[in-house]
Amino acid sequence: MQLDWNYNSKNHDLKSFQVHGGLTHLWLKREDLLGDGISGNKLRKLKYNVLEAIKEGYTQILTFGGGYSNHILAASFIKKNYGIDVIGVVRGEELIDKIDENPTLKLAKQNGMQFHFVTREVYKNKMSSDFLSELKDKFGDFYLLPEGGTNELAIKGCEEILTIEDEKFDYICCAVGTGGTVAGLINSSSDNQKVIGFSALKGDFLKDDVAALVTKTNWEIQTDYHFGGYAKITSELITFMNEFKSETGIVLDPIYNGKMMYGIYDLIKKGYFPKNTSILAIHTGGLQAIDGMNRLLQKKGMPLINSK
Numbered sequence: 522m523q524l525d526w527n528y529n530s531k532n533h534d535l536k537s538f539q540v541h542g543g544l545t546h547l548w549l550k551r552e553d554l555l556g557d558g559i560s561g562n563k564l565r566k567l568k569y570n571v572l573e574a575i576k577e578g579y580t581q582i583l584t585f586g587g588g589y590s591n592h593i594l595a596a597s598f599i600k601k602n603y604g605i606d607v608i609g610v611v612r613g614e615e616l617i618d619k620i621d622e623n624p625t626l627k628l629a630k631q632n633g634m635q636f637h638f639v640t641r642e643v644y645k646n647k648m649s650s651d652f653l654s655e656l657k658d659k660f661g662d663f664y665l666l667p668e669g670g671t672n673e674l675a676i677k678g679c680e681e682i683l684t685i686e687d688e689k690f691d692y693i694c695c696a697v698g699t700g701g702t703v704a705g706l707i708n709s710s711s712d713n714q715k716v717i718g719f720s721a722l723k724g725d726f727l728k729d730d731v732a733a734l735v736t737k738t739n740w741e742i743q744t745d746y747h748f749g750g751y752a753k754i755t756s757e758l759i760t761f762m763n764e765f766k767s768e769t770g771i772v773l774d775p776i777y778n779g780k781m782m783y784g785i786y787d788l789i790k791k792g793y794f795p796k797n798t799s800i801l802a803i804h805t806g807g808l809q810a811i812d813g814m815n816r817l818l819q820k821k822g823m824p825l826i827n828s829k
């Protein structure tokens with residue numbers, strides 16, 4: 522089966538809020554429904570990279586990620602659907618005999634991904650020329666995809682998330698990890714729209730990272746909704762996500778979209794958006810990470826994420 526690279530995802534009419542004596546209308550673009558088990562934006566980011574790898578005649582793709590990475594799982598579908606070998610260089614040597622306990626790695630393995638586990642130390646220097654030539658000696662030549670899948674071709678793929686019909690929205694909102702997805706949205710937004718990225722990581726550095734990827738200025742990064750940092754989670758966030766699920770029927774992931782949606786609700790409550798605004802939030806998927814997160818929450822005696 523070939524992946525559907527030309528997917529147009531539907532906009533879901535989510536909710537209206539009374540704001541400044543008018544109605545602020547929130548819509549959700551369902552990129553989470555895009556591939557079978559692949560996070561929406563990860564498929565967007567793979568598209569032009571896979572087409573390029575094929576065009577250049579590569580038979581192998583090599584990429585990087587953590588043990589629960591949406592990108593690692595998405596890349597494994599390239600092996601399953603295109604037969605190109607995919608090597609995942611995974612952070613954490615200890616995971617080597619925990620593959621079957623880890624839902625992400627287990628499925629990636631079933632899809633035919635080949636793993637190369639490395640220590641955190643080695644992983645830090647993964648883009649060094651020494652390490653890359655070590656990998657070439659071991660595996661032979663490969664098309665290199667960076668961590669999180671972000672490069673120029675990935676951004677080009679993310680420019681296809683928005684369509685002409687989305688020009689009617691005043692704001693476009695999206696979660697930010699490396700900045701590739703939001704950069705694509707910024708490139709394809711119109712000048713009268715504003716793009717808001719919600720950082721899933723602690724710190725201010727993503728503003729510079731995104732600025733380096735785009736030329737337009739109709740965007741900003743919100744940095745107050747990381748809940749302690751990347752993949753960190755609190756009971757307050759879980760409660761919000763579970764209420765959102767029972768109210769709308771839509772499941773959010775705890776690492777990106779839960780934090781973005783919390784941030785959007787919070788900004789609406791604080792009167793951040795002007796009267797009669799329409800907002801389109803992008804649901805980028807990532808639901809595969811919930812099982813792994815729930816195992817961790819259970820160990821800590823915290824409430825679980827309801828995804829059923």
Ligand SMILES: *Cc1c(COP(=O)(O)O)cnc(C)c1O
Nearest residue numbers: 591698699700701702777805807
């Ligand atoms: C990777 C990812 C993001 C962040 O995308 P970037 O392009 O790295 O900023 C957002 N949501 C989900 C579900 C992801 O897997």
